[in-house]
Amino acid sequence: MQTTPDCGIDDGRVQVATIPGVFRMPVGGLLAKRNIAMLNCRIGTLIVSLLASPAAAFAQENIPGHVTCDFDNGYAWTYDAGKYQAAPPKDLTFEIGSIDLEHQSASLILDGRTAASLKIVRAINANHFLEVVNEGFLNLTTIYDRDPATGKFPAVHSRHFGLFGQPVFAQYAGSCVPKP
Structure with a gap:
């Protein structure tokens, strides 16, 4: 001292x-x-x-640079005459490519073609992929860490939009797998 x-x-x-x-x-x-x-x-x-x-x-x-996502479970809701009505949506499949976590960007790929640019919001144990549609509506896909039991990445996809001035939204559950 x-x-x-x-x-x-x-x-x-x-x-x-x-x-x-x-x-x-x-x-x-x-x-x-x-x-x-x-x-x-x-x-x-x-x-x-x-x-x-x-x-x-x-x-x-741990997320690969390109994934194929398949959503075969969920519900869609429409708003009509003052009430929400639920119905199961059709299965949904798409790809997310050019995943760049450092620059927080990716591409939505439909039928082998780039359809939209995505922004990435990084989280602990998950990455959120945000698509802002031209009309201002939102689509959000969250891909979680790989499940060691299945080797797949659990995922959730949400769509928030409107038709003819009425709210329409859907929530899907599924998984993503690396695309070679």
């Missing part, structure tokens, strides 16, 4: 514990307690960041 003036305090000399290049902390008194609390907070934040980052990075990096 050495005796040096405390930074920012002009009240004489205090004892300071120092690890060169790492930290400098007054020892004893109210100022020391405050600095210890601040150091604990910084260490806690660092630990949480280190624990969260690898999990998020792993989840986001």
Whole structure:
């Protein structure tokens, strides 16, 4: 321990514990307690960041650059005469290609042709692919981490649009697989 003036305090000399290049902390008194609390907070934040980052990075990096998605379960709802009416939708299959997680972009592929650009919102254990349709309606596909039992990526697809001024939306459940 050495005796040096405390930074920012002009009240004489205090004892300071120092690890060169790492930290400098007054020892004893109210100022020391405050600095210890601040150091604990910084260490806690660092630990949480280190624990969260690898999990998020792993989840986001294990998705292939091109997937085929098949949705064979779900419901569609229409709004008519003041009520929502549900009906099972037809099966839905499409591809998502050119997946670039770093730049948060991808392409929607229908019948082998690029149909739309997608924005990616990254999450822990999932990636959300957002399509903003020309009319302003939204389609959202969430692809989760690979299921080790099946080798597939569980996925959910939602469509929010309208026909003739009436709300229409659909929610599909299915999975995606890597396309070679």
